[in-house]
Amino acid sequence: MSENTPRNEHGDAEVIDFPTMVPLPQEVREGQENTPDSGKPPTSERVTHDDAADDAGEEAPPVRVDAQLDAYRAQGADFLAELAERAQSQRPIVPAWAHSKEEAAHTLRWVVAYYAHVAAYQATRSPKYLLKLAARTPRGTVRAVGGFTRWVLDWEGEGARVEAAKRNDAETYLKLSRQRDRRVRARAIVAVLVAITLLIAAILVAGAPTWAQWSTLAGLVILLGLIGAPADRPLIDRAALPQQVAKLDSDVVVRAFGAIGISAITQAQAKGKDGITFASAITRDGPGWRADIDLPIGVTAADVMERRARLASALRRPLGCVWPEGDPGVHEGRLVLWVGDRDLSKRGLLTWALAKTGRHDFFAPVPFGEDPRGRAVGVPLFQHNVLIGSLPGQGKTAAVRVLTGGAALDPSVQLWPHELKGSGDLDPYERVSHRFVSGIDDTSIGYAAESMRLLREEVMRRAPALKKLPRDICPDKRITRDIADKRSVGLFPLVAIFDECQNLFAHPFYGAQAGEDAEFIIKVGRALGVVLILATQRPDKDSLPTGVSANVSVRFCLKVGGQVENDMILGTSSYKNGIRATVFRPEVDAGNGYLVGVNATPTVVRTAYLDQVATDQVAQRAHALRTAAGTLTGIAAGQDSAPVTQVDLLADICAVAPVSDGKVWSETVVDRLAELRPDAYGAWAELEADAKANQLAAALKPYGISTIQIGRRISGKVVNRRGIDPAPIAAMVTQRNKGRSGG
Structure with a gap:
């Protein structure tokens, strides 16, 4: 050991921590050697913290490996890596709506419906257009004759000749006059030929059949009417008015996000940045605009969704036009902002797809409504149970009628409706029901409780029955369309509806047992073709057992009053995650709700509407289908239902x-x-x-x-x-x- 070796105060050799050194790639070192200062002796082939500190006279921050890789790419050596990075941001060749059959079909239906509307609109106004053309024919005749005369006599050059005469420019005037004479002679010949042609055509038309004469007259009226049309009054009315809303652009969106109170965004904008980035260009998406936005690190889509009202204010759009939603398939910070042209609540009543014609297949989703973009939304019943909740008067009954109607229009489904407020909302379905009750008294509640007990027994009966089926008939041990149609097997779909179910679950005598039965049915019955549809206007722990609310797979929540009710219907932490049915406005947004369990993310849906008359028409068609199929049972077939013990x-x-x-x-x-x-x-x-x-x-x-x-x-x-x-x-x-x- 050298005598110059550093020692500590005890005389021992001092251990020196050498700085961490990261080697540069060979290409970067060669680039340094070829710089103008390459004649200087190289300090090192490694970049160290100590070297940087010596140059600056103070401790320097560590050199990041990422920075060295950037320098490496700057030499053009990592071409494939750069190409891979660019490939991640490639725009899709096929538009987003064409990736899904459902989206493509919806877009095609929209285009066909639009042009069909235009054609029908114009066809119904054709008599009006013919009258307008006839009224404009005299003016068109004057315009046509006058214009042709001016052309033959070369009146368009009259101004130039007059101007030359005023200037006493004889040479120019003579040139223009000779030009006019040549034109008039040539055009006069054309005029004579036209006159002869018209005379011959008139003679031919005079001897033609009546239909040809009227056709010629109509053609002349149309031609002369078009010639006589005023420039400020077009003949054809517009079948679709142009949108009056402003285009959504990035400047508007950036400014709006800076006003909704998210600190990470406002701090970034205070430094001159946007605070958000756009994953793709803002595009037209249905009747609105779509913006795919990457939020700052640490900000989630739920943070924006809970500020929807502020965002709508900042965008200067009605609340019913602004619908932010997350895209967890990318990451939690990806937000899809859709801004519609019209308020969702102002679209009017939505007609149900099966209200007039058609039948339904229980194994396919029931047409339920539309999302804010106008896309059809269906609710699956097979292997699902449904929970619907809202305040009174917000569209719960209409939603129940739609789902019940979908089940009724499949003749293989056995229907058990229970309407437990006695208003008669589901009375039309009694004619197709195996069991049915409508009332709020103890007898009606007892009947519903008896149905729960019978449903539980039915689930227990079906389990071994399904297990015994041969593998070639039931390979997956699940009910299929073929099995459902085999009536003798007894594994047909069974859909039980309990509207105002809180009156059953909160009943002092029947409630506890009914809750236990419902929980059992929900957990086990869905795989055996037994489905519950529960609807309530009082979602709390006393009127909706937690075992029931926690196990349903499809949830639809219209306007509710608070966080507790919201989470009872939509699931725990829904309110915290920005899925808030409390934002819907009373009466204004009736029929609008959050649908959970159907799509990958919660979806706002406007339900189709069935009034009592339309419901009765659906029930009549369902009765005809069941009569033809021979599947009327129970009350619908005039049979007595199971006896109910009346307890006072x-x-x-x-x-x-x-x-x-x-x-x-x-x-x-x-x-x-x-x-x-x-x-x-x-x-x-x-x-x-x-x-x-x-x-x-x-x-x-x-x-x-x-x-x-x-x-x-x-x-x-x-x-x-x-x-x-x-x-x-x-x-x-x-x-x-x-x-x-x-x-």
């Missing part, structure tokens, strides 16, 4: 706990009820003592009756337990019976 809790309590007995413990009442009606109350009797009291208290709560503490002396000790006082219950039953009898 208050009357039963009066029977087992008369007023003369005084106050009674809850567990005693439950035991007596179970002995009175084992089928109805037997499950209560199997509970523990406290659970019996809780069950009875929950069942009496909707009637406004509360349990009380009752003390009893047992073996010399006072024991307090919850119980009831039969007197108020008896008085309530007496008053109710008087009201029913009209007394």
Whole structure:
């Protein structure tokens, strides 16, 4: 070791950390050697942190490998890498709408419908156009004769000749006069030939059939009418008015994104940058404009979606025109901004595709509505369960009618509608239903609960039946179209609708068991052809069991009041992720909602509308299809439905706990009820003592009756337990019976 070796204060050799060195590519080193300063002795073939620090007189930042690779590419050596980078940003040869059969078919239908509309519009106005042409014929005749005369006499050169005479330019005047004479002589010959031709044509027409004479006259009227048309009043009306909305351009979008309150964007724009980048040019997409935008790092599409109202304000467009959505297939920061020409809520009522004609195949999506771009949207029922929620009056019933109509128009489907508010919204479908009920009373709720029980039994029956099918008939152990059409197999599709299902699930007596049955059906039944369609206007944990809301696969949420209701229908964290049905405006946006579980991303859909008359027409067609197929069963075939045990809790309590007995413990009442009606109350009797009291208290709560503490002396000790006082219950039953009898 040399004596000049650095040592520390203890005399030991000091360990020196050499700087990290990254070798440059050979091409870069050769480029450095050929620079004007190449005569200087090279400092090193490596770039080190210490070298950079020595040159600057202070510590320099580390040299990034990316920078060296950029220098390497600058030498033109990595041609293939550059080409690969450019290839990633190539624009598609085939437009986006042509990549999908559905998109291409929709575009083709739109083009055909547009020109069909134009043709029909103009055809219906042809008499008007003929009258206008006839009215303009005299003016056209004067114009034609006058123009031809001016041409023959060379009046267009008259001004030049007059100007030459005023200037006393004899030479020019004589030249122009000789030119005019030559023209007039030649044109006069043409005029004579034209006159002879017209005379011969008139003679021929005079001797022609009547249809030829009228055709010639019509042709003259059209020709002269066109000649006589004023320049400011065109003959043909426009079948489609031009759009009055401004084109969406990048400057407008950049300015709008700077105003919605996302700090990463506003900070970038404060430094003179755009804050966002465009993945492709803004293009026309259906009845609107589409912009594919890459948001700053750390900003997600949900951050923009929750600021939709601000974005609409910044773009100066109605809220119903602005629809931002994510594109997770690219990355979470990719945003697809679609800005329509018209407010979605102002498109008017959307006619259902199957309202007038046609039948449906249960194994295909039911036509449901349109998205903001005017593209058709369908909802699959096969192997799916559907949950619909909204505030009252926002279009929930119309959505239920559409899906029920789709199921009804497949004659192989067995239909079980339950309308649990008694308004009669689904009454037309009774004629094609196996089971049907409409009402809000306890009997109707009990009927619906019985249906849930029967559906659960049906699911349990189908599982072994499907398993027993030969492999050549059912290779994938799933119901197919062929299996559904084999009525003897008994694996036909079964669709049960429960509108206002909160009245069933929140019922004090039937609710708990119905919720358990529904959860079982949703989890198991979808693979066996049993489908539930649930609709509610009160989505909360009490009226919509979490096991039910968490397991449905297709969700449609119209206007709701808050985050809890939003997430109960659309799924946990939907509100946080920007999928907010709270943004829809009451009544204005009725029929608009978020559809989840059909497409890769949540989609805004405007549902088709079926009123009572249209629903009745659909039901009549469905009845005809089922009559021809021989698939009418149950109520539709005039058969009695399964009996329903009618339970009157208050009357039963009066029977087992008369007023003369005084106050009674809850567990005693439950035991007596179970002995009175084992089928109805037997499950209560199997509970523990406290659970019996809780069950009875929950069942009496909707009637406004509360349990009380009752003390009893047992073996010399006072024991307090919850119980009831039969007197108020008896008085309530007496008053109710008087009201029913009209007394």
